[in-house]
Amino acid sequence: MGLLALLALIYLGGAAVNPTFFGSPEAFHALLRDTSRVAIIAVGMTFVIINKDLDLSVGSIYGLVAVVFARLFAPSFADLDIVTSVIVCVLLGIVIGLVNGVLVTILKVPAFIATLTTLLIGRGFVLALTQGQAIYYPGKAKEAPLFFHLGETNVFGFNNQIAISAVIAVTGAYVLAKTRWGYETFATGGNEQAAVYAGIPTNWVRIRAYLLSSLCATVAGLLSAAQDKGVTPLYGVSGELTVIAAVIIGGASILGGRGRVAGSCLGATLVVLLDKVLREGLPITRTIKIGEEEVTVNAVYSLPVGAVPVFLGLLLVIAVLIEPYLIRRQVAARFWAWLRGRPPPAAFEIGGVALEGMATKGAMATDIALSATGFGKFLARRDALAVILTVVLWLTGLFLRPDYWWNLSNTFAILLNYTELALITVGLTYVIAAGDIDLSVGAVLALAGSAAAYFLKVLGADPVTAVAMGLLAGMLAGLVNAVVAVGLKLPAFIATLGMFYIARGLAAWFVAGQQLTGWPEGYNLLGRKVNDILLHFSVVLPDGILRSLAEVVSVQTVWMVFVALIAGIVLAYTPFGQKVYATGGNIRAAAYAGINTNRARFISLMLAAFCATMAGIINVAYFRSFNPVAGQFRELDAIASVIIGGGSIFGGYGTMLGSLAGAAVITLVRALLQLNVQGFSMPQHWINVFIGVILIAAVLIDIWVRQANLFGRLRARLARRARTPEIADA
Amino acid sequence: MPDAALPQPIVEMRGIEKVFGAVQALRKVDLVLYPGEILGLVGDNSAGKSTLMKILTGAYQRDAGEIFVAGQPVHFKSPHESRDAGIEMIYQDFALCGNMDVGQNIFLGRWPRKGPFVNRRKMYAEADSVLKRLKVDVNSVFQKVESLSGGRQQSVAIARAISFEPRVVILDEPTANLSVMATERLLETMLELKRQGVAQIIISHRLVDIFAVGDRVMVLKRGENVGDRHIKNTDEHEVLEIIVSGTREQARTADQAKAV
Numbered sequence: 006m007g008l009l010a011l012l013a014l015i016y017l018g019g020a021a022v023n024p025t026f027f028g029s030p031e032a033f034h035a036l037l038r039d040t041s042r043v044a045i046i047a048v049g050m051t052f053v054i055i056n057k058d059l060d061l062s063v064g065s066i067y068g069l070v071a072v073v074f075a076r077l078f079a080p081s082f083a084d085l086d087i088v089t090s091v092i093v094c095v096l097l098g099i100v101i102g103l104v105n106g107v108l109v110t111i112l113k114v115p116a117f118i119a120t121l122t123t124l125l126i127g128r129g130f131v132l133a134l135t136q137g138q139a140i141y142y143p144g145k146a147k148e149a150p151l152f153f154h155l156g157e158t159n160v161f162g163f164n165n166q167i168a169i170s171a172v173i174a175v176t177g178a179y180v181l182a183k184t185r186w187g188y189e190t191f192a193t194g195g196n197e198q199a200a201v202y203a204g205i206p207t208n209w210v211r212i213r214a215y216l217l218s219s220l221c222a223t224v225a226g227l228l229s230a231a232q233d234k235g236v237t238p239l240y241g242v243s244g245e246l247t248v249i250a251a252v253i254i255g256g257a258s259i260l261g262g263r264g265r266v267a268g269s270c271l272g273a274t275l276v277v278l279l280d281k282v283l284r285e286g287l288p289i290t291r292t293i294k295i296g297e298e299e300v301t302v303n304a305v306y307s308l309p310v311g312a313v314p315v316f317l318g319l320l321l322v323i324a325v326l327i328e329p330y331l332i333r334r335q336v337a338a339r340f341w342a343w344l345r346g347r348p349p350p351a352a353f354e355i356g357g358v359a360l361e362g363m364a365t366k367g368a369m370a371t372d373i374a375l376s377a378t379g380f381g382k383f384l385a386r387r388d389a390l391a392v393i394l395t396v397v398l399w400l401t402g403l404f405l406r407p408d409y410w411w412n413l414s415n416t417f418a419i420l421l422n423y424t425e426l427a428l429i430t431v432g433l434t435y436v437i438a439a440g441d442i443d444l445s446v447g448a449v450l451a452l453a454g455s456a457a458a459y460f461l462k463v464l465g466a467d468p469v470t471a472v473a474m475g476l477l478a479g480m481l482a483g484l485v486n487a488v489v490a491v492g493l494k495l496p497a498f499i500a501t502l503g504m505f506y507i508a509r510g511l512a513a514w515f516v517a518g519q520q521l522t523g524w525p526e527g528y529n530l531l532g533r534k535v536n537d538i539l540l541h542f543s544v545v546l547p548d549g550i551l552r553s554l555a556e557v558v559s560v561q562t563v564w565m566v567f568v569a570l571i572a573g574i575v576l577a578y579t580p581f582g583q584k585v586y587a588t589g590g591n592i593r594a595a596a597y598a599g600i601n602t603n604r605a606r607f608i609s610l611m612l613a614a615f616c617a618t619m620a621g622i623i624n625v626a627y628f629r630s631f632n633p634v635a636g637q638f639r640e641l642d643a644i645a646s647v648i649i650g651g652g653s654i655f656g657g658y659g660t661m662l663g664s665l666a667g668a669a670v671i672t673l674v675r676a677l678l679q680l681n682v683q684g685f686s687m688p689q690h691w692i693n694v695f696i697g698v699i700l701i702a703a704v705l706i707d708i709w710v711r712q713a714n715l716f717g718r719l720r721a722r723l724a725r726r727a728r729t730p731e732i733a734d735a
Numbered sequence: 736m737p738d739a740a741l742p743q744p745i746v747e748m749r750g751i752e753k754v755f756g757a758v759q760a761l762r763k764v765d766l767v768l769y770p771g772e773i774l775g776l777v778g779d780n781s782a783g784k785s786t787l788m789k790i791l792t793g794a795y796q797r798d799a800g801e802i803f804v805a806g807q808p809v810h811f812k813s814p815h816e817s818r819d820a821g822i823e824m825i826y827q828d829f830a831l832c833g834n835m836d837v838g839q840n841i842f843l844g845r846w847p848r849k850g851p852f853v854n855r856r857k858m859y860a861e862a863d864s865v866l867k868r869l870k871v872d873v874n875s876v877f878q879k880v881e882s883l884s885g886g887r888q889q890s891v892a893i894a895r896a897i898s899f900e901p902r903v904v905i906l907d908e909p910t911a912n913l914s915v916m917a918t919e920r921l922l923e924t925m926l927e928l929k930r931q932g933v934a935q936i937i938i939s940h941r942l943v944d945i946f947a948v949g950d951r952v953m954v955l956k957r958g959e960n961v962g963d964r965h966i967k968n969t970d971e972h973e974v975l976e977i978i979v980s981g982t983r984e985q986a987r988t989a990d991q992a993k994a995v
Contacts (some may be wrong), residue, residue: 578852583835587843590832597830598844599815657834 034163036278038232041170042067042225044273046248047255048177049221051269052214054252055181057194057261058109060215061120061502063222064244065127066101070094070226071236072131072140078230079142087149095223101127102219106212114704115654117498118644121444124245125641126697131238133690141235156232166228170270173221178266190214194261246317246506251276253324259499276317283313312514318506322489325499387651387711388663394649395666398673406680417557421627423672425620427665428565429643430650431572432616434664435609437647438576440589440656441497443610445486446617446643448508450636453479453621455512458631461524468528475622476615482508483614487607497610505640513633522630532627534559561623568616573661585609589656638693642671645700653712654704674699743806745770745902745934746791746822751800753786753958760786761958763800768903773925773935775945775966778955778978784938787955788905792817792824805902821902827911829892833881837873838862840880841895865898866890870927871920886917893924897933904928905936910944922948942971959983 046063053060076082077090085093101123108119146153155165181187192200193207200207229240255272257264331337402410409415429446436443457475460466466474482504489500530538536555539546546552576582587595588602595602617636625631650667652659678692709715746768753761761783768774776784789795791802793811802809804820811817814824831840838859839846847854847861862876871890873883880888889909896904906925910918925935925948939945945952946966954962954977961981964974 580846580848580853583839583846583853584844586835587832587839590834591830594830594832595844597814597826599818600844653834657832 036274036281037167038164039281040274040277041164041166042228043244043247043251043277044170044270045173045225045228046218046222046244047251047269047273048173048266049214049218050248050252051177051181051255051257051264051266052190053218054249054257054259055190055194055261055264056211056214057197058116058211058214059120059249059259059498060105060218061117061245061249062101062105062123062127063218063248064241064246065124065131066098066219066222066241067226067229067244068131068236068238068241069101069127069134070098070223071230071240072134072238073097074227074230075140075142075236076134078145079140080145081140081142084145087152091152091227094227095220098219098223098226099216102216103212105219106215108701109215110208110211112705113708114701115498117442117444117502118654118704119701122641122697122701125638126694128242129690129692129694129697131240133688133694135236135238137238137690139235139237143234146234153231153234156228156230156234166232169224169228173224174266174270181266186210186213191262194263196262243314243317243506246314246321247276247280248273250317250321250324253321259325259496276320279316279320280313283316312510314506315510315514318503318510321506322495322500322503325495325503326489326493330493386663387658388660388666389651390706391650391663391666391670395669395673398670398677402673402677402680405677410680413557417559419672419676420562421559422675423669424559424562424565425624426639426642426646426672427569427668428561428620428623429613429617429639430646430664430668431565431569431661432609432613433643433647434650434652434659434661435572435576435585436497436613437644437652437654437656438589438659439585439606439609440592441490441606441610442501442644442654443486443613444498444501444640444644445482445504445508446613447636447639447641448505448512449479449482449614449617450621450624450639451512451633452482452508452515453618454625454631454635455515455521455633457528457622458521458524458625459515461528462521468525471524471528472531472622475625476618478511479614479618479621480611483611483618486614487610490610491603491607497606509633512635516631516633520630520632524629529626529629530560532559532561532623532625532629535563559627561627564619564623568619569661569665572612576661581605581608586657589658591657638696641693641696641700643668645696645703646671648700648703648707651711653707655712671696671699742769744768744803745805747803748787748791749801749803751787751790751802752798753783753790753795754798759958761790761797764955764958764960766791766953768934768936770902770934771929771932772951773929773937773949775942775949775952776936776938776955777940777942777945777952777974781957782955783958784955785907786958788824788907788936788938792822792905818899818901821900822905823896823899823901823903824905825889825892825896825907825909827908829888831880831888831892831895834879836877836879837866837883837891838876840891841865841876841898843895861898862894865894869894869897869924871924884917885912886914886920889913889917889921890924893928897928901933903934903936905938907938908940909937910939910941918944942974946971954978954981956981959986961986963988 046067050060050063074090074094077085077093078087105120105123108114109116155169157165159165159168181190189200189205189207189210192203192205193210197207200210226241230236251272252264252269253259253272254275255265255268255270257269429450433443433446453475456478457471460471460474461468485507486497486501486504489495489503490497493500526541530541533541534556535558536546536552538560539555546555576585584595584600584602584605587598587600588605592602595605617639621636624635628635646667647659647664648654648667649670650659650663650665652664652667674696675692678695679689744767746766748764748766751761751764751766752759764783764787766774766787776787778784786795790797791811792814793816794814796812802811804822809817809820811820832843835843838855841862842858847857849857859876866873866876869890871887871894873887873890873894880891883891889912893904909921913921922944925937928935929948937945937949942952949966951963951965952969952974953960954974956978961983962974962977963986964977
């Protein structure tokens with residue numbers, strides 16, 4: 006009910022501020038039409054979230070379905086008939102849903118990391134399939150009026166999408182509230198263990214929810230195709246944010262077991278409305294002096310491109326906080342009682358911990374290291390894979406392009422790419438070892454870069470101020486991450502997911518969506534080679550080995566090695582590093598042992614933001630410009646690096662050496678894929694798809710080979726079959 | 736325990752009360768523990784056993800009552816303060832970090848230092864000597880705890896507890912997750928600790944274990960004392976009867992029961 010009132014309030018507010026846009030029935034109709042697609046996806050997402058899962062891939066599925074439909078249907082591509090195109094799209098939706106579900110349930114990958122990868126892979130496919138171009142097919146659309154009429158206004162005067170959305174919402178609400186499917190969903194989300202004991206096939210329940218969510222996104226994608234008769238690569242970008250925010254605002258709990266379809270649909274209306282209000286802008290009157298006269302001019306103040314996610318991200322984090330901090334603590338009831346001077350109502354029984362993270366311990370690997378010697382001992386290390394892969398990949402490069410790979414300039418080009426990633430990885434290693442995750446590193450990189458660029462270019466600040474401001478912006482983002490995750494006890498993935506959108510939105514806002522460039526060269530020295538800096542200060546090195554070294558090594562590489570060295574020593578050899586590992590291994594045991602686990606997690610999250618911030622400041626100096634897409638996909642690279650390097654997504658593991666080697670693996674893979682072998686090179690868009698696949702493979706290897714010791718168990722089973730079983734030691 | 740003039744109790748709790756919301760979890764509960772004694776704390780679920788122990792360690796704060804450790808009144812605000820007073824608790828799930836090795840776990844949170852770094856050599860040497868003192872077999876102090884069996888993990892947890900040189904060790908359901916073999920070994924370890932003069936409190940549902948090593952058994956029911964017996968003057972049947980049908984009015988202390 007409060008939601009409805011809020012809705013009316015925002016709408017009236019929007020109407021009052023901008024009557025031309027919001028006052029008319031057309032506007033209301035347009036609002037409902039745009040809401041309907043979000044609401045359809047929200048219905049599926051409600052099932053997923055009640056299951057205590059998360060599906061970040063819906064925005065990508067929505068975009069991918071629209072693109073695949075365009076590729077199949079458009080005369081300029083496959084030119085298939087309408088029925089085949091729709092069937093293929095639905096099949097695609099089913100496959101993605103199944104992949105998500107199987108990854109999360111049977112293969113036990115944490116939901117946020119599995120679906121984040123699907124999101125990025127899907128986004129990579131969208132860019133690759135469209136080549137970054139829009140595809141339109143209005144001509145051929147006339148051949149299938151029945152399908153395309155779905156996206157248009159019907160004889161009753163409203164858009165068919167609204168009707169479809171209503172049907173799906175009612176069906177979804179009925180299934181969730183009245184049928185066994187719904188009851189099974191609530192049981193699974195409320196207490197999965199209990200549900201298993203009660204004979205509910207929880208894996209199937211969760212896979213089913215992912216299928217529903219994916220199918221809903223598919224339907225929404227098809228509707229958008231029917232409405233627009235075309236597609237652009239931007240379809241569905243950050244759609245998952247809108248949908249998840251809608252579902253959470255609609256009363257679902259991120260901790261599972263709570264949620265309603267009606268609430269989710271209302272939430273969808275609210276989020277779409279907010280989005281529209283933010284995008285439409287404020288009519289303002291400006292006074293301009295022309296000569297002696299003052300002229301008032303009507304203008305519109307609107308947010309720059311890309312700034313809207315700031316508010317949606319904030320909304321997401323706040324909405325997630327409402328449930329544990331307002332509803333469970335009965336703030337409203339207690340406030341009302343306080344107003345009337347009555348004693349507060351009896352408190353619910355509140356458990357010791359309000360919110361629990363996702364992290365579960367699944368580790369049970371036997372210690373192979375103890376029995377091994379020499380090289381075997383090295384192989385048994387968790388970071389061995391990354392080191393070996395680095396060597397193998399480098400040799401592969403040498404094999405493919407013996408003329409070019411060995412070359413000094415190529416090596417240092419790789420080293421430069423490596424530096425940015427490695428710097429981010431240093432901080433992320435701490436976060437992952439402490440059992441958290443930071444999804445916002447790429448966005449924080451962009452935020453710090455944009456802040457520095459803004460001060461340099463727009464305010465004309467000197468380099469030192471710019472660096473300070475960049476650091477300040479990045480560290481503020483880190484502080485918010487740490488406070489929300491540690492202080493307010495939200496799971497780190499949701500806190501940093503909010504920051505992922507907020508920081509990138511702010512970065513775009515600072516620079517108004519533009520690329521900034523052209524500022525004092527003094528700042529750019531941060532991204533130059535050592536020799537350039539010496540020359541800047543008129544120091545000329547004599548010819549020789551020192552000079553050649555200074556000509557190839559960049560100052561940021563030196564800095565990265567310095568930071569990594571200190572961070573590595575602290576992590577491996579000091580009590581603080583041990584505290585980080587203990588916190589990630591078993592946070593309760595660490596707390597009982599007197600370790601300040603909050604401090605360890607807080608410092609780790611701040612360090613991750615600090616490293617990303619430094620990378621952002623250096624990025625701007627290196628390119629001599631700031632591009633709002635800086636650092637995109639970097640979180641994917643960095644998480645993959647740490648996991649390949651021996652980190653565990655469940656926390657407690659990860660070494661600096663391993664993470665640096667993991668970063669080298671990712672850098673080399675990117676370099677190899679870009680390598681021109683006999684006139685063939687892979688386009689950039691496909692590379693991100695490939696990296697996504699590597700990330701998910703690394704997580705799977707970590708869970709199943711390193712922790713569950715799949716091979717060891719297989720070997721043991723084979724050995725047992727060979728001889729009579731012995732009674733195992735208790 | 737010698738029957739002669741009793742020494743000063745190492746732990747004495749008097750009139751402990753604790754309320755959770757509308758639930759009175761503990762009502763005027765008394766507890767006495769003498770040095771080197773093994774006290775079994777039994778009772779049905781929700782009898783208040785764990786609550787009483789958490790109040791003793793400072794994990795919960797009492798609403799009323801007094802606690803004396805070695806005759807000194809104390810008021811622990813956290814488990815760390817009770818640890819300083821020589822009281823250690825071993826949790827049902829052992830509270831170890833599976834990703835770290837045995838040595839690191841024994842010194843969890845108080846790793847010996849050398850300058851700013853962890854002094855590994857000293858840590859592993861001392862861990863080894865603690866394990867030897869306990870006479871338990873854990874292959875190597877370098878082994879990761881998650882690769883150990885349940886019984887060995889418990890040995891590590893006990894080793895960790897006694898490395899603080901405690902005067903009192905509280906074991907919360909120590910045999911709940913153990914096999915028969917491991918339980919036997921645990922009981923031996925407890926007797927070894929007793930020989931070293933460490934007083935112990937076992938919270939357990941398994942009367943067999945308490946009768947195997949205990950000196951005295953104390954029964955709680957719905958947050959109240961309902962009885963207290965010396966092991967040698969009672970049997971499992973009587974204790975079970977007290978658990979099921981004991982009331983505060985009928986409650987007798989161990990010495991009263993012996994006198995009858």
